[in-house]
Amino acid sequence: MTPLIFVTGGVVSSLGKGIAAASLASILEARGLKVTMMKLDPYINVDPGTMSPFQHGEVYVTDDGAETDLDLGHYERFVRTRLSRKNSVTTGRIYENVIRKERRGDYLGATVQVIPHITDEIRRCIDAATEGFDVALVEIGGTVGDIESLPFLEAIRQVRTERGASKALFMHLTLVPFIGAAGELKTKPTQHSVKELRSIGIQPDVLLCRSEQVIPDGERRKISLFTNVPERAVISVPDVDVLYKIPMGLHRQGLDEIVIDQLGLREKVGPADLHEWEDAVDATVHPDDAVTIAVVGKYVDHQDAYKSVGEALKHGGLRQRTKVTLKWLEAQDLEGSDMSALADVDGILVPGGFGDRGFEGKVLTSQYAREHGVPYFGICYGMQAAVVDYARHVAGLAGANSTENDRQTVHPVIGLITEWRTAAGEVEKRDEKSDLGGTMRLGLQEQRLKPGTLAHQLYGRDVVAERHRHRYEFNNRYRTQLEEAGLVISGKSMDDTLVEVVELPQQVHPWFLACQAHPEFLSTPREGHPLFIGFIAAARARKAARAG
Structure with a gap:
């Protein structure tokens, strides 16, 4: 079984779960582990392909043509693993799979319920996406307390119960706001977020505390006492001017060491080689x-x-x-x-x-x-x-x-x-209609470049492959x-058409x-x-x- 790191979020949305998870993944990869990532999204759309960019943002496309959440873009920018449709799963896709199985008779006439059928399907999707890797990070979309996230949270609770702490780690991202009028950081939202998580049977092993500034040791100790999370596992994640500083910041606080120790990965890892991220930061800052x-x-x-x-x-x-x-x-x-x-x-x-x-x-x-x-x-x-x-x-x-x-x-x-x-001699058919996205050219496809052109000069190759969505x-x-x-x-395409x-x-x-x-x-x-x-x-x- 691939060791799993489940990443949840609390207090408010848009705290950067995807970036935080991808940053940890990049450190683990830099230590020699084969890493993959996965996103579980609670919306009922089968995928974001027909969702408004104003509401959902970018639709990211994988090699196999999956239209996914933009967080998969963060993942692929931070780790070298190429992801696929298995790495992006929505509530809509889970229910679609379960209903298809029920219609086919796979459940032998049983009453189909959230537990065990929906949670079993979620767990099956997690296993399918993470098999064969040294470690996998699984991000749960939404915020703890949302009704729509509950089946995913129940599924990962079951995974932890069956596999134990040495094969499944819970990492929770919360907000520690700074109240300017009082001149204080407030830990109460984090305390309540963890309380909400514990009420459904999940005790976080690590807390990533987002804030406008570095969280002092006193506040970290207070959070540790109220949440039953070891103080060394209460990680400060302040705002940064350069995104690529985050892996180094998490590494300095020993987040990767905590993960490696709990999941028993010590024999597989070496020292973290983060020079590429350091170079990226240096080029950005100077x-x-x-x-x-x-x-x-x-x-x-x-x-x-x-x-x-x-x-x-x-x-x-x-x-x-x-x-x-x-x-x-x-x-x-x-x-x-x-x-x-x-x-x-x-x-x-x-x-x-x-x-x-x-x-x-x-x-x-x-x-x-x-x-x-x-x-x-x-x-x-x-x-x-x-x-x-x-x-x-x-x-x-x-x-x-x-x-x-x-x-x-x-x-x-x-x-x-x-x-x-x-x-x-056939008349053109300009009135043909299709479902939105139904006739899309999607995914990685090869193309042949013409020698002597700018494109050929830039790529330096005769044949290249790029992802499509049109x-x-x-x-x-x-x-x-x-x-x-x-x-x-x-x-032109390889068949010249x-x-x-x-x-x-x-x-x-x-x-x-x-x-x-x-x-x-x-x-x-x-x-x-x-x-x-x-x-x-x-x-x-x-x-x-x-x-x-």
Whole structure:
């Protein structure tokens, strides 16, 4: 049985359970353990694929095409294990599995109940996701006290009861607020949170106490006495200016030692090698350069919708000791504007999205970057906007558009595959309907790059693989026309049927590249990603040229 670390949260949400869990996982990995992570989410949606970015934030995509919670992005940025759909489980998926089994007769006519059937299914999913690893961290979404989290909490209580403390550890993240008017840290919320947890049969082994400042020893001792948690296991987790400092902070307080001792992992570990995290912090705190990148999207008031994009841009800067400042711009606000909001930036990125709101602003952004020599990086919808821009303003295809936004466009340069992949003489089917997400191209897929192009230069390989999440594609009927107008198709699917990357020749534009995939999902602070590193390098060159 894989030793398990269950991570719960209390007092309030958004304290950073995912970051805290991922930071501990990174330390354990740095000590030589094979680590995996898992998220149990209490919402009834089967997955977040159709949830509003305003409400839920980014939908993160794994190699096998699972649409998951954004916390899996934190996990993959902090540990090198590649996760899959097994690592993200919702209440909706649990109930869907149980109902399917009941309809199939697997329960032999028994009354299906939360205990044991729902909790058994939760435990089965935990076992399936964690088998074969030295240790696994399992984060329980939501906050202790929420009704919807109770089946998950009951399931992990059962696991601890059966396996014992040497195979299952409870780590609870709470808030220790600082009351400015009184000038005091208050431990009462943490005490009540642990009391709530203990009322359902779970005694935490470790407390991670979030606060605005370091928690003094006196308060830690008080928390220890009231919660029955050893003082050495009451860990202070203050706010930090650099996210990558957290692993070092937890390591200094001995959190990994507590885990290793309780779970009996001493024989498998060596000293913690955290030099990569130290290098990331040093590059962040002591940059040699700085650039400003405009991110033009439709959810910029809720930046979690572009979490991986923002992180990947910063990673691109880390690899060359460059501070990346993000200027978030609402695409819709640029429609009808003079585009002056883009005049002071060193590079422009247009991320993915769905729907017609703000699309014309993205097209105008592509046109501005193309005509003014500003480095442009289009991702998914940002690529489609660039294709529409080029078709309208360079290739002379007036009215060109995506059929996602205009079903009757005279030049559907972007469309569903079923709209343009038709037999000779067959009428195009632009009225085809499907469930949201039902026809998505999802997950890791290979593509072949054209030698001599910017994309090939950046990757340094003929074949690369990136994760996808989209429905609409570059319309192959316009390939020849757009190429003759100067657009370079530098990446295509392995069977040559789908356009993956477009760019402008470097003698025409210093750096203009757009890809259908989501390379941000494979960027990490320790390695970065070739496209983001190249984009930030181009932004640095533009800044230097303007200054000189």
